[in-house]
Amino acid sequence: MFLKSLCLFSLLLISTACSDNPLLLNDIAKKRDQVVYGDDDRVDYFNSSSVHEIKMSEATAGIFLSSDLSETAEHYYIQRSYLGKEYGLCSRERFYYQSVGPRCSAILVANDLVLTAAHCIQDQSVCDKDELKFNFDYKLKNSFDVLDYLKKSETYSCKRLLYHSDSFQEDFALIQLDRPVVGHKPIQSFQKLEQTNLENKLGMVGHPLGLPQKIARNGQLRRWSNFSGILEIDAFSGNSGSAVYNEDSGALVGVLSKGETDFEDTGECLKVRNCKSGECSGEVVYFLTKLTSIIERYKLDKNQSFDKPIPQRPIIFSSFFEEEIPDGNYKGLKSKLRVNLLPEGKNVYIGVEIEHEWIGDLKISVVTPGGKEVLLRNREVWKAKNFEGLFGINLVSASSLSPLKEVDQKGEWTLKVIDTSRGDRGKLLNWRIVYYQ
Structure with missing residues (x-):
């Protein structure tokens, strides 16, 4: 590849x-x-x-x-x-x-x-x-x-x-x-x-x-x-x-x-x-x-048990393709990721890593293969220039992620990142879809 x-x-x-x-x-x-x-x-x-x-x-x-x-x-x-x-x-x-x-x-x-x-x-x-x-x-x-x-x-x-x-x-x-x-x-x-x-x-x-x-x-x-x-x-x-x-x-x-x-x-x-x-x-x-x-x-003590049990392994689909986020453009960035497996009731989390001069300008959503769009972030204040984590785990999603677990079509998912104001630049470093029970 x-x-x-x-x-x-x-x-x-x-x-x-x-x-x-x-x-x-x-x-x-x-x-x-x-x-x-x-x-x-x-x-x-x-x-x-x-x-x-x-x-x-x-x-x-x-x-x-x-x-x-x-x-x-x-x-x-x-x-x-x-x-x-x-x-x-x-x-x-x-x-x-x-x-x-x-x-x-x-x-x-x-x-x-x-x-x-x-x-x-x-x-x-x-x-x-x-x-x-x-x-x-x-x-x-x-x-x-x-x-x-x-x-x-x-x-x-x-x-x-x-x-x-x-x-x-x-x-x-x-x-x-x-x-x-x-x-x-x-x-x-x-x-x-x-x-x-x-x-x-x-x-x-x-x-x-x-x-x-x-x-x-x-x-x-x-x-x-x-x-x-x-x-x-x-x-x-x-x-x-x-x-x-x-x-x-x-x-x-x-x-x-x-x-x-x-x-x-x-x-x-x-x-x-x-x-x-x-x-x-x-x-x-x-x-x-x-x-x-x-x-x-x-x-x-070699015989002790440890706090964290061995969990069921997550299924992760990832893109590490770095993409520029258009500055002040409401069409925004649309990053594609093909997924060939259905969640089948598993929880679905969306992970992102973004570098941007003003994270607070960004509106982020994910679109399923069937066209359902879920808003993840809507211009909330964020002082740091790095934005990294999993929506649903350590990042709070702007709307419920529950519809994602009901996806019944394999195919192309889209992450949309819109910079709503001019003057600040940044890029999407990677994003991922995580299925986890």
């Missing part, structure tokens, strides 16, 4: 919600996409001498599908190919002949507890059926190293899904492993939200496209809120759940969730997409905010 920034992670949620396959991590790998910004700053583990990078690397795990592995007495052999063949890449692409294996990434935060993105694991049944393996040694030790199997001593299973939240404000899962991890120290330092700012230089460790562990450097926050940020960093599918950390302090900042499309099609092969700074929509990182207290409580 080659639109500037149309995010398809909504489709993966539809797949995981409706399919008999509880993981579909292959679909996740293709749809929770990312991209290269400027120069490709990814390096292999053996090329790093940074204390912080090595510490983060040693605590990073690749998440494998058990169905991608064949078991022997001491090893799991990987039943996947090399990067170029797996993705149909052009032969000059970096890491073309390196093997691929993991479908997501995770980070060790206690001796038997890993943190990853919630969309990488659906529910407790994945643990019960032993459908995932977590390996801490899928990285190249030198330029001649070949990885075609996993040592069982470095490979762990999922015991308990401790915390799981895949929502507008979070994409986190905390997973208790089947035994304490040996030979790898968990990350102990977590960055507080008030320490996060646009000056932070951020790094990331994970498994882009399922490759042996890669370290991405020189990440830069473009903007951020209380729970997430837009980050420019060289990331790809497979980096979902990757640790994002402060390069200066080594503190864990959050985990990567989703972003830009990986590739461009030349007609004969795929090449990695390259974005200049500020050109593309960026990668989404979710900050730890609430999780640090849960992790600390877990360390004190």
Whole structure:
């Protein structure tokens, strides 16, 4: 897909919600996409001498599908190919002949507890059926190293899904492993939200496209809120759940969730997409905010239950295509989003993220495929220049959202944003439709 920034992670949620396959991590790998910004700053583990990078690397795990592995007495052999063949890449692409294996990434935060993105694991049944393996040694030790199997001593299973939240404000899962991890120290330092700012230089460790562990450097926050940020960093599918950390302090900042499309099609092969700074929509990182207290409580008592139950997963349809809002034009902006699933009685919420010099001028509504228009906002005063949230959750809708749950037609939804006065400019950064029981 080659639109500037149309995010398809909504489709993966539809797949995981409706399919008999509880993981579909292959679909996740293709749809929770990312991209290269400027120069490709990814390096292999053996090329790093940074204390912080090595510490983060040693605590990073690749998440494998058990169905991608064949078991022997001491090893799991990987039943996947090399990067170029797996993705149909052009032969000059970096890491073309390196093997691929993991479908997501995770980070060790206690001796038997890993943190990853919630969309990488659906529910407790994945643990019960032993459908995932977590390996801490899928990285190249030198330029001649070949990885075609996993040592069982470095490979762990999922015991308990401790915390799981895949929502507008979070994409986190905390997973208790089947035994304490040996030979790898968990990350102990977590960055507080008030320490996060646009000056932070951020790094990331994970498994882009399922490759042996890669370290991405020189990440830069473009903007951020209380729970997430837009980050420019060289990331790809497979980096979902990757640790994002402060390069200066080594503190864990959050985990990567989703972003830009990986590739461009030349007609004969795929090449990695390259974005200049500020050109593309960026990668989404979710900050730890609430999780640090849960992790600390877990360390004190591993058998306790936690406040937030594992909820039914929302079904999310999203557009990250940035669009200018016409200034003082009553025709306004009409942003389209195609939805191929009916709500069937589920609650429907509308999420928006808008930057505008005067939010108070805006009138916002949503139109269903059948033509029903629901007013969401009608020129209410808003002092900040950023407007972000979910109508029906943390934003108050100007009219009832109940008619949306009765929609009986699949097809094109429209978000209408009208700037009612001249002199102030802004843009719609993204919007989404959320089905949730």
